Amino acid sequence: MTTFDVFNGDADGICALLQLRLANPLESILVTGVKRDIRLLQRVDAVAGDRVNVLDVSLAQNRDDVLRLLDAGVELFYVDHHMAGEIPDHPGLDAIIDTAPDVCTSLLVDHYLSGRFTPWAVTAAFGDNLVTAAETIGRRAGLSQAQLERLRVLGTCVNYNGYGEAVNDLHVAPDALFR
Numbered sequence: 001m002t003t004f005d006v007f008n009g010d011a012d013g014i015c016a017l018l019q020l021r022l023a024n025p026l027e028s029i030l031v032t033g034v035k036r037d038i039r040l041l042q043r044v045d046a047v048a049g050d051r052v053n054v055l056d057v058s059l060a061q062n063r064d065d066v067l068r069l070l071d072a073g074v075e076l077f078y079v080d081h082h083m084a085g086e087i088p089d090h091p092g093l094d095a096i097i098d099t100a101p102d103v104c105t106s107l108l109v110d111h112y113l114s115g116r117f118t119p120w121a122v123t124a125a126f127g128d129n130l131v132t133a134a135e136t137i138g139r140r141a142g143l144s145q146a147q148l149e150r151l152r153v154l155g156t157c158v159n160y161n162g163y164g165e166a167v168n169d170l171h172v173a174p175d176a177l178f179r
């Protein structure tokens, strides 16, 4: 059984996966790319019994591959805040999708993990320019103004690292940055 971790190469995608892997460390195949490379699931060659975690890429944009993988017997865990379209009703799909404007994927993962790694969610929220949400959740978690400021800089830098035509354009490849 193989696990694939498919994630947007921006701060939100990387910080969402960080939270999941801090909670549940395991070896996985990382599938990611530049921030604008969102049709990531077409690169996933999973078979029955495999598990695919998908973070911060639109289900609407990956719908054909979601259906392909579900039909093949793959288990999908899908967390996202982009336009999803109709969510397939399939026992192999566990989806947490919320398109509210003050939510990002890492905040959804923070909620899913009951706030175990909130500083990473705060970092991602800053990266997605959700400043109010980042500060509110960060303060509630006991972070100081100085700590919030450091996470704001980190989230902003990781977010902008994702901009480029190809992975070679980036300062750090997103999978290397995750590791």
Ligand SMILES: [Mn+2]
Binding pocket: 012, 013, 056, 081, 104, 105, 128
């Ligand atoms: Mn996002």
